[in-house]
Amino acid sequence: MVSTNFRLGLFFVSTAVIFWSIAPIALKLSASFIDPVTLTWFRFLIAMIVSFFIQYYSGKLSEFKKLNKADWSKLVLAALFSIGNYISFVYCLDYLTPGQAQLNFQTAPFFMAIGGVLFFKEKVNAVQIMCFSTLALGMMLFFHPYIDFSQTSNNDIWLGVLIVQFSALTLSSYALVQKSLVQRLSSNNILLFVYGFGTLAMVPFSQWQSFTHMQSNDWIIALFCAAITLVAFGCFAQSMKYWPTSRVGPMVALTPILSITSTAIVASLGWWPEIIKADELDLLTILGMILVVISVFGIQLLPVLLEKRRSKYNVINSIINKHQPSTANLSK
Numbered sequence: 001m002v003s004t005n006f007r008l009g010l011f012f013v014s015t016a017v018i019f020w021s022i023a024p025i026a027l028k029l030s031a032s033f034i035d036p037v038t039l040t041w042f043r044f045l046i047a048m049i050v051s052f053f054i055q056y057y058s059g060k061l062s063e064f065k066k067l068n069k070a071d072w073s074k075l076v077l078a079a080l081f082s083i084g085n086y087i088s089f090v091y092c093l094d095y096l097t098p099g100q101a102q103l104n105f106q107t108a109p110f111f112m113a114i115g116g117v118l119f120f121k122e123k124v125n126a127v128q129i130m131c132f133s134t135l136a137l138g139m140m141l142f143f144h145p146y147i148d149f150s151q152t153s154n155n156d157i158w159l160g161v162l163i164v165q166f167s168a169l170t171l172s173s174y175a176l177v178q179k180s181l182v183q184r185l186s187s188n189n190i191l192l193f194v195y196g197f198g199t200l201a202m203v204p205f206s207q208w209q210s211f212t213h214m215q216s217n218d219w220i221i222a223l224f225c226a227a228i229t230l231v232a233f234g235c236f237a238q239s240m241k242y243w244p245t246s247r248v249g250p251m252v253a254l255t256p257i258l259s260i261t262s263t264a265i266v267a268s269l270g271w272w273p274e275i276i277k278a279d280e281l282d283l284l285t286i287l288g289m290i291l292v293v294i295s296v297f298g299i300q301l302l303p304v305l306l307e308k309r310r311s312k313y314n315v316i317n318s319i320i321n322k323h324q325p326s327t328a329n330l331s332k
Contacts, residue, residue: 005242006242008238008242009239009242012235012236012238012239012242013235013236013239013251013252014251015231015232015235016231016232016233016235016236016239016252017251017252017254017255017258018258019227019228019231019232019235020102020228020232020252020255020259021102021255021256021258021259021261021262022098022259022262023225023228023232024089024093024098024099024101024102024259024263025098025262025263025266025276026221026224026225026228027039027089027090027093027225028093028098028275028276029221029272029275029276030090030218030221030222030225031090031093031094031275032275033210033213033214033215033218033221034207034210034211034214034218034222035207035210036086036087036090036091037087037202037205037206037207038202038206038207038208038210038211039090039222039225040083040086040087040090040198040202041198041199041202041203041205041206042222042225042226043086043225043226043228043229044086044194044195044198044199044202044229045195045199045226046223046226046227046229046230047191047195047226047229047230048192048195048196048198048199050230051188051191051192051195051230052192052196054188055188055189055192060186060188060189061189063184063185063186063189064185064189064193066184066185067184067185071181071184071185074177074180074181075181075185075190075193075194075197076197077177078174078177078178078181078190078193078194079193079194079197079198079201080201081170081171081173081174081177082170082171082174082194082198083198083201083202084166084167084170085167085170085171085174086198088163088164088166088167088170089101089105089164089167091163092104092160092161092163092164092167093160094160095156095157095159095160095163096157096160096161096164097263097276097277097278097279098259098260098262098263098276099256099259099260099263099264099279100142100157100160100279101160101164101259102255102256102259102260103139103142103256103259103260103289103292104139104160104161104164104165104168105164105167105168105171105256106135106168106253106256106292106293106295106296107135107139107165107168108168108171108172110132110135111168111169111172111173115172115173115175115176127298130298131295131296131298132295134291134294134295134298135291135292135295135296137288137291138287138288138289138290138291138292138293138294138295139288139292140288141284141285141287141288141291142285142288142289142292174194178190191233236252253293253296254293256289256292256293257289257293260279260281260289263276263277263278263279264278264279
């Protein structure tokens with residue numbers, strides 16, 4: 001019989017992955033009626049209002065009183081990284097399909113691992129380095145139709161790749177700053193500050209006239225984009241309560257496959273044909289996609305599996321030492 005924790009964990013992580021996989025489609029559609037900065041401001045505003053009431057009624061806002069100047073500086077830095085991540089990902093969709101954008105975004109674990117080595121003295125083993133190499137190879141195979149740089153038509157694709165890499169880098173930087181703050185402030189309060197700071201910071205750069213021209217369908221898309229911010233990250237956080245990281249990580253790595261699949265379904269149904277187009281997949285492209293997913297699996301899973309193996313070895317070793325006769329007893 002499947003345990004309640006397993007069912008809850010599966011529900012929450014599946015919801016997060018589904019929302020993340022269809023997010024690029026909604027974001028790409030939004031480009032026809034609102035600019036990335038104004039859309040991000042709107043998403044942050046909705047998320048800030050909902051997060052504030054949740055934190056207020058749960059009595060968690062008092063955590064902010066314990067922060068010092070260094071903590072507040074880190075919060076501002078985290079907010080700036082988060083703003084950069086949200087806005088740049090929307091911009092990259094001007095040049096990439098939703099599936100291409102999500103697959104490219106899988107370099108985020110690589111940036112996080114490098115950041116962990118540089119700032120937290122974490123170690124990267126030989127197998128993880130191999131995973132990073134296969135990740136790069138998978139990216140090259142996936143984009144092999146566009147490697148001919150003499151073709152000017154490919155320039156837009158590579159510009160999109162550069163933008164999405166910047167987005168992955170800013171997300172990784174945000175995660176590293178958040179990691180340095182979690183002992184002082186809960187993740188939900190960090191997000192609340194990020195949403196609040198972002199809402200204020202983007203006011204001078206937002207184009208309010210966009211809202212006056214939006215139709216009912218446009219409002220649905222904008223509200224859905226805002227819901228993704230809350231639902232996906234909220235469900236992801238909940239899934240970590242019921243599932244270990246070793247289960248959650250591989251599920252999240254499936255996001256680009258679901259994104260490419262959902263884009264293909266939307267295209268086959270003939271919805272928004274001028275905006276949403278399916279990815280052209282050949283054998284090398286599919287092989288590249290598989291390599292990327294397997295590499296991300298390895299990057300996320302290996303540290304957990306190695307830690308479990310090390311803990312098991314230590315337990316067995318301590319049991320053996322406990323029952324091993326001492327030298328003094330043997331001499332008698």
